[in-house]
Amino acid sequence: MKPMEANTTERILDAAERRIRDAGYNGFSFRDLAEDVGIKSASVHYHFPTKEALVATLTERYTERFLQSLEDAPSGIRCILAYRDAFRRSLAEDRRMCLCGVLGAESGGLPDSVTRQARLFFERTIQKLEQALVGTVSEPHSTAAAVVAQLQGAIILARAFGNIAAFDEATQELAEKSS
Amino acid sequence: MKPMEANTTERILDAAERRIRDAGYNGFSFRDLAEDVGIKSASVHYHFPTKEALVATLTERYTERFLQSLEDAPSGIRCILAYRDAFRRSLAEDRRMCLCGVLGAESGGLPDSVTRQARLFFERTIQKLEQALVGTVSEPHSTAAAVVAQLQGAIILARAFGNIAAFDEATQELAEKSS
DNA sequence: TTGTTCCTATCTATCAATTGATAGATTCCG
DNA sequence: CGGAATCTATCAATTGATAGATAGGAACAA
Numbered sequence: 001m002k003p004m005e006a007n008t009t010e011r012i013l014d015a016a017e018r019r020i021r022d023a024g025y026n027g028f029s030f031r032d033l034a035e036d037v038g039i040k041s042a043s044v045h046y047h048f049p050t051k052e053a054l055v056a057t058l059t060e061r062y063t064e065r066f067l068q069s070l071e072d073a074p075s076g077i078r079c080i081l082a083y084r085d086a087f088r089r090s091l092a093e094d095r096r097m098c099l100c101g102v103l104g105a106e107s108g109g110l111p112d113s114v115t116r117q118a119r120l121f122f123e124r125t126i127q128k129l130e131q132a133l134v135g136t137v138s139e140p141h142s143t144a145a146a147v148v149a150q151l152q153g154a155i156i157l158a159r160a161f162g163n164i165a166a167f168d169e170a171t172q173e174l175a176e177k178s179s
Numbered sequence: 180m181k182p183m184e185a186n187t188t189e190r191i192l193d194a195a196e197r198r199i200r201d202a203g204y205n206g207f208s209f210r211d212l213a214e215d216v217g218i219k220s221a222s223v224h225y226h227f228p229t230k231e232a233l234v235a236t237l238t239e240r241y242t243e244r245f246l247q248s249l250e251d252a253p254s255g256i257r258c259i260l261a262y263r264d265a266f267r268r269s270l271a272e273d274r275r276m277c278l279c280g281v282l283g284a285e286s287g288g289l290p291d292s293v294t295r296q297a298r299l300f301f302e303r304t305i306q307k308l309e310q311a312l313v314g315t316v317s318e319p320h321s322t323a324a325a326v327v328a329q330l331q332g333a334i335i336l337a338r339a340f341g342n343i344a345a346f347d348e349a350t351q352e353l354a355e356k357s358s
Numbered sequence: 359t360t361g362t363t364c365c366t367a368t369c370t371a372t373c374a375a376t377t378g379a380t381a382g383a384t385t386c387c388g
Numbered sequence: 389c390g391g392a393a394t395c396t397a398t399c400a401a402t403t404g405a406t407a408g409a410t411a412g413g414a415a416c417a418a
Contacts, residue, residue: 008367023288026205029403043368045405097284101332104339105276105284109202115339122339145336145349152335153280153328160283160294160301170324187393208377222394224379 009047011037013058021096024106025055025114052111055103059117062099067124079132080147080178084171087151091158091167101152122148150174188226190216192237200275203285204234204293231290234282238296241278246303258311259326259357263350266330270337270346280331301327329353 015036019028030051034041048054066086073082087098100121107115129144137143150171158167194215198207209230213220227233245265252261266277279300286294308323316322329350337346 021287024203024205024285026203027285027288030405031402039367040369041404042370042406046367049405051404096287100339101335102284104335105281106203106206107338108200108275109206119339119341122336139351142348142351145345146329146333146352149332149336149349150325150329151332153330153332154325156280156283156331157301157324157328159286160279160298162298166324169321170328172318172321173325209379210376218393219395220378221380221396225393228379230378 008037008039008043012044012047012054013061016054016058017062017099018094018096020055020058020102021094021099024102025110026106052113056111056113056117059099059103059114059121063117063121063124066121067128070128073132075132076136077133077178079129081175083129083147084151084174084178087155088164088167088171091155092164095159095164097155097159098152101155104152147174187216187218187222191223191226191233192240195233195237196241196278197273197275199234199237199281200273200278203281204289205285231292235290235292235296238278238282238293238300242296242300242303245300246307249307252311254311255315256312256357258308260354262308262326263330263353263357266334267343267346267350270334271343274338274343276334276338277331280334283331326353 012033015033016028018036019032030041030044034044037044044054048057069086070082073079090096090098100118103110103114103118104122107118110118126141126144126148129147130140133140133143151174154167154170157170158164160166191212194212195207197215198211209220209223213223216223223233227236248265249261252258269275269277279297282289282293282297283301286297289297305320305323305327308326309319312319312322330353333346333349336349337343339345
């Protein structure tokens with residue numbers, strides 16, 4: 001076969017990301033992904049041997065991209081605003097969860113490598129924010145953790161209410177204090 | 180058969196609650212619940228016709244109990260501390276998510292009645308906190324939403340890190356400001 | 359040019375296990 | 389008896405995964 005319009009491996013990851021951020025790790029099947037991409041489920045296994053491997057790889061890609069999108073974030077208190085915008089943007093795009101937010105919530109039922117990658121996301125995300133806050137708040141680490149927690153929870157609220165306004169409301173004072 | 184040691188219906192709900200709070204809606208089966216309770220999976224269907232009905236009922240029970248546990252919460256800013264303690268207690272007991280936190284995260288893949296009950300949890304939880312805050316903060320509703328969001332997210336962090344200390348850290352400033 | 363080999367990517371077909379759910383028999387108690 | 393609660397047995401559908409066939413192109417030899 002001639003290669004598909006785009007890299008099939010990436011398109012499988014794209015489909016898996018959409019599905020997991022909507023319904024969780026156990027909320028989709030290889031056949032779902034295959035249909036999304038336009039191939040057969042056996043072909044998905046050619047690119048990723050197991051579901052665990054697929055999602056672990058996906059979570060790694062997600063983390064890299066997320067941190068990359070914050071590469072130009074300002075230092076100091078305004079970095080909090082950049083984080084809020086990053087999460088809000090991803091929510092507004094497709095009304096879905098943060099990938100690692102879902103995985104963290106479901107972590108009791110996940111393969112080890114996936115749980116590990118999700119933890120890495122939070123470690124790195126919090127650490128990056130912490131570094132940007134050093135010198136501007138009294139306890140950078142706990143402040144960073146508090147901000148990330150609030151943003152994850154705000155996405156859950158927006159999903160539960162089916163309304164992005166709920167995210168804005170739950171992060172309103174965060175935006176005011178840091179702008 | 181003579182009735183089990185305790186009300187079987189309640190024990191099924193208990194098992195389902197534990198399972199969902201650990202691995203999500205799609206992270207368990209009727210057979211899992213049956214084994215937990217010590218009956219056969221067909222008997223679970225005698226008590227609840229479908230999985231959707233079971234989880235919708237469970238979510239209702241969860242909401243009632245949660246609000247009940249906050250019945251004696253103080254008014255004013257200290258109510259925030261009571262909320263924090265309520266979530267922390269439930270996390271410390273069995274290291275699991277808030278039921279409606281998971282369901283909110285997975286809401287894209289849930290039956291309608293379950294999504295609806297999860298939304299009710301957040302509506303009622305936020306409203307109750309809001310009422311306790313009237314007159315003590317400038318914007319009670321958004322403050323209440325922000326607190327609930329932060330607590331949900333803090334549980335996710337604690338699960339991702341496999342460490343309750345992460346919850347404490349992410350809610351530390353919340354506890355200080357409101358005590 | 360033509361033919362052969364080899365690799366990549368996909369396919370068809372299938373597997374055993376698990377899923378939510380149902381029908382109908384059985385058992386116990388009042 | 390009659391109802392409540394459980395059982396055995398089974399179903400069709402879906403699951404993640406595997407084996408093996410097939411198609412297409414690139415590289416290379418003749």
